Amino acid sequence: MPKWALFPRMRFTRQVLLLQIGVVVLVVGLGVALVSSLLRSELTEQYGQRALAIAKSVAADPVVVAGAVARQQGGPLEDRSLAVGKATGALFVVITDDKQIRLAHPTPSEIGKQVSTSAEEALAGADVVSAVQKGTLVLSVRSKTPIRQGNRVVGEVSVGFDVSDVTGHVNRLIALTSVFAGGALLLGAGASALLNRRLRRVTHGLEPHELTELLYEREAVLHGIGEGVLAVDGQQRVTVRNDEAERLLGTSIPVGAPLAELDLSPRVHKAVAEGLPVDNLLAVAGNRVLVVNSRAVRRDDRPLGTVLTFRDRTDLDTLTRELDGIRSLSDGLRAQRHEFANRLHTLSGLLQLGHRTEAEEYLQTLTETTGSPAEPLGDQVSDPYLQALLVAKTEQAQEKGMELRLADDSWVPTSVTDPVAAGTVIGNLVDNALHAARMGARRPASVEVGLLADGTTLHVSVADSGSGVPEPLRDKLFDEGVSTKLAPGHGLGLALARHAARARGGDVWLADPGDSTSGALFVARLPDLLSGQEP
Template identity: 30%
Template sequence: MVLILGLIALLQTGALGLFALHYLSSSLQEQMGERALHVAKTIAAIPQIIEAVETRNSAVLQPIAQSLAEKTQARFVVIGDSNGLRLAHPNQERLGLSMSEDDDDDLSPTLVQGLAQVTRAEGSLGRSMRARAPIFDTDGNKIIGIVSVGYLLDRVETLVDRYRLTLALVILGAFGFSVLTAIWFAGHFKKAIFGLEPEQIGRLFQERDATLQSVREGIIAINAEGLITTVNHAACRMLGLPRDSTLTGTPIQHLFPDTRMLEVLTNDTPQFDQEVRVGELQFIVNRLPLHQGDRITGVVSSFRRKDELDLLSRQLTRIRQYADSLRSQAHEYSNKLHTIAGLIQIGATDEALNLIGQETRDHQALIHLLVEAVPDPILAGCLLGKYNRARELGLMLTIDPDSQMVDLPPELPREKLVSIIGNLLDNAFEATLNHGGPQQAVTLSMTDLGNDLIFEIEDRGPGISPEDQQRIFAKGTTSKSEPGHGLGLHLVSTQLQQLGGTITIEPGTPSGSRITIYIPKHPGGMHD
């Protein structure tokens, strides 16, 4: 860049300098010619000159010509008769000789046609810009002579040389300034592109494009004017756009009239994990503003279809529930096995057999209830895991035998449902254990009759005062001093709002709290 800008400046200023010198030389010569013509015409009109030419009196003309040449700063003033013979000349030896002997100029336009003319030629006194004017007689009818006034071009060359030196200094100054400007501009430009060379930028652009096209998430970026600058193949596939469509430069509102990317562009606030519906599809969207210094230059949005995330979440939830269930069962059965082994060692075989039978009956009854009342494997696995967790804590989870949860809508997100039930049961276990001690029961009843799914959980804790009921669902609200609490009920409240559900809190019988949640079955009751 430094070399290119410097050479461009040198060529430009050099070309302008040559043009200026040529124009200056031409203008000076033209002005000199006009001045010579004016002087020649003036001398030709002097009565004393006319009289002396008529009488061919060189003695009179010679001093007058020299005097006029000095006064007009002309190099020479030559006066001739009607035949072109010199009557006055700076060099007396040339008097009487023809004025046309020094060059091939034709004197006839002046002596015959009476025309005043300006010529540039090599005369006896050197290269000159000269003007010739006819001398008419006293009556002005007859051409009796000719006046030639010349200015040597040496003065023009001297003046042009003086300007040539000035222009050369200006050209060198402009070249130096261009080089310094180019160095500054190159440094600023390299800083703006993070010190990368053009080849590196091209390679990074290809890598970025390949990366964008390889990711499975849809990516759309806009500039500060809201025009699309980037869209990858995954975004085209998810949104049903042809891959060969020219979307670059299209206003984002034309594709998504309700987009919130312009909101991020205005308030400079990133948005994460937003649920958005586009037609019949739901997406999980993240939006981040792009900055260059303190200025917002655009927004990039990445998104994935919500059903893909829901599927992954359901799989993780199912695995987590199975893991919790197995862990609780392993812990519970380990305790039972140690107890049975101890009874056998002390010879209490009848008690050991009764304990084994009781354990078998309890689990068989719970499994039979879940199979009949809760055919959904995710919810059943959650309840089985929480049952074993209660046994592990020394509590009892009692499920109302009249419960039924068969009519679960397919579109209801199972991960949100088990998260709500799991958090509420964990809170009930903790409240019962801290207040009522072990061997207490937490009861759960559920029904799918009507238009809502209803879950009712009752604990044996200290209860919840009306004042606390207004704030326990706020994020960070907890009665524990340890950090990391106060999120469970806030998560329950948030997920219930997403499902369009409600929650009520009542005093339990004879103590504790009764929490009831209502979740609408129909998708119209859900909102993002």
Template identity: 30%
Template structure:
């Protein structure tokens, strides 16, 4: 079975919908119009009957010998003016005193619907068949001056006349409905033709296939890809681009303004010239951007942007550098203990047993105390590795590195990685090593605790401190107060970036005798630190 074309589907759907709506509205308006006409005629009949029943002339005529002689001319004149089919005035026995057909005067009223007016004195609308046919009637009792019911007034409009009026109004509505149907046919044809032109003659299934292929290609590449139209509205974006730019959820039909720095895209939109390998920093990532314009027949209709992350490479280099540093620190620790073993060996060979024993006891006591804190109170392996490396480096540099005996932390949450801890603790402690390098009695103290909602690390040094004018620039990338040929000014910046990734903060207290760096890392990630 062949596929139904888009044009045929649109025509069939719009025509069916239009026909259904027109039919529904016509039926509804016909019903409401008919009901309105019937109600209006009923109310008119009732109001006329009331008015006639209150006329003094009509009431006084009942006391005359020939009431019909007075009543008939009056009501006939009213009937002709109002267009009522009949106006009948009768006495309590239902004998007519007036009628459009004079021959019916004096005869009993027909229909049997006057009882409520004559007996109960009610005013009401009824429908009954009389001598002239089925009619809509308004019934009103006639009271004399004493309040007694002396007769009844019946004003009627033939149902046949009401229906004729309804059919006349319906015919007008049908003409309007037919015109609307013809207009919908023409509009449907033009709409189908326009849509087919917009889709370049492609059928929906062909468009779907093209979209699936494009979507598969878009999400299979490793680079982030984003396309926008000439107004800067996003038309497509793959998952890699969302990940690089830190965007969640659907972004279709959103403006790029505010989602990320989009000046490169607008430059290409305005100039029509492509831009390649431009750097931008966004959410602590360095991203390489290349933008290519999309042209239509007249001008630039959009831009395709390709994103690649530079930060990942930099982070990998930093991690390798840190691992190399700790490898060297462990080597230094090994070298330090090798030297001590040589000294111990020399003492034993010279027979200086007492000094050898004192040296062993001293080393053992110091090592036992430090190891007891590191291995029994610091439960996290990552922190243990960093502290052991720094203890070895401190020993080699002849710096007293004390771990507060009150320190205690359990195993850290999984979201805190070794690479992040290396950047944070490694750079802060290294900064402390450099700060105390020119001090006579260099001392660094380390404290850690996980009591409460945060994990807290504190590093105290008795170095020269930090100049007041440098405090506000301490964590800026590239800033350093030191001199030398090697690149400096990245350690504390990297530490600050790692802390912010974990949603924490770093506090610095610059005292006269000590400088204190305190790191607060939340146990659960709640957002970026400030």
């Protein structure tokens, strides 16, 4: 059971609801208590100031001043104090002389007696405001002020209001405040209930420990599989991605970033924009060929986003190209073996029939016409990887009835430092040229490859005898999926060659699109591809 659970058997959303309601009740209760205290204090002060004002008006009455000087008990002073008390609603109006002897009091029997609460402060000439005291009557809020004749204090006036009056006034205000507090409490409880309902909907009713387990499982799955995973929401912002996706795509993919701002393959952007399921879509990312699958995610017919998965097919393509080269060489050798066997059979037949002269002439003809399938490269290209690649492509061309030759000005005396990059660029350019030459109208169909070393930089040129690049394709020839081949799955070779070259700081471009009289010319520059030392 989670340690954070206050009530192990109670759902977390209900705990949150109760906690929120408790907080609202506590805040409202404290607020009412604070308001009550402030109201009581304020009203006590107001009643005290009211009592002081009444006392000052009585102390300024000449009749009261004269009576206090004469120490006259009862009589006009009593009448005057009772009239003021009745008119103002005060609990009492008491007049004393300078010896604290009552001269007027609501209870006649108290006249002539000393006051029950000290009047020394008032007789000293100071006002006493809002003193809560209990004398001969009930607990009251009272104020006192001196009676002066000139500069001499001759007595004091004390006026008080019943505390119950203050309490009743406070209670009425508290009752009114409680109505608003109750409304605030109901509003807070309702808001808490709505928030609780929203929380259940957002979390799909899952408990925190279940959400934690889902998070751990998601992280384990995302970072444990060998495929790249990238998820975007309905606004095409990245919501989920794993490290493998960043590695395969060759770029940083921050969560929350708009997909349109990321440097991804146009095919990936198109797959997400269309929102349709995509299976085994080939895309280029850097030097890699990726297989992309895309699925739109929906819940209750509401689109939530798209999930893409990426698989690396680079190694497979490399092996496939190498296998194609080996197969081409094998097919060429097998064709040579069959041709050589046929010639031997012919020569054997001539000798068996006794046609010695004809056999010698036939043998002389074979000696003069028979050449190796691949012309020797001599000292033009010293690197064994480049030699093997050119021999394989030559055999492939001859098998299809075409000619592949090395330009006379080719010169590569040093070794290649990255055979994979060289094979990617040169192999794809040659394959593209062979296809163009075979589809062209000129015969014999041919391809010329030029290799020239410039320090550690290798310059490559590939020209074909085809019909040139059509005008609509010239500006987008290196985009993924753009191809003159009708069969699906093509359009990656040139894009992959350019990516591989640019990854090394070089480039591949169409130097001459060609026309009806000459084929296309592709040129590549590959810096730091050569070692600078002869092998």
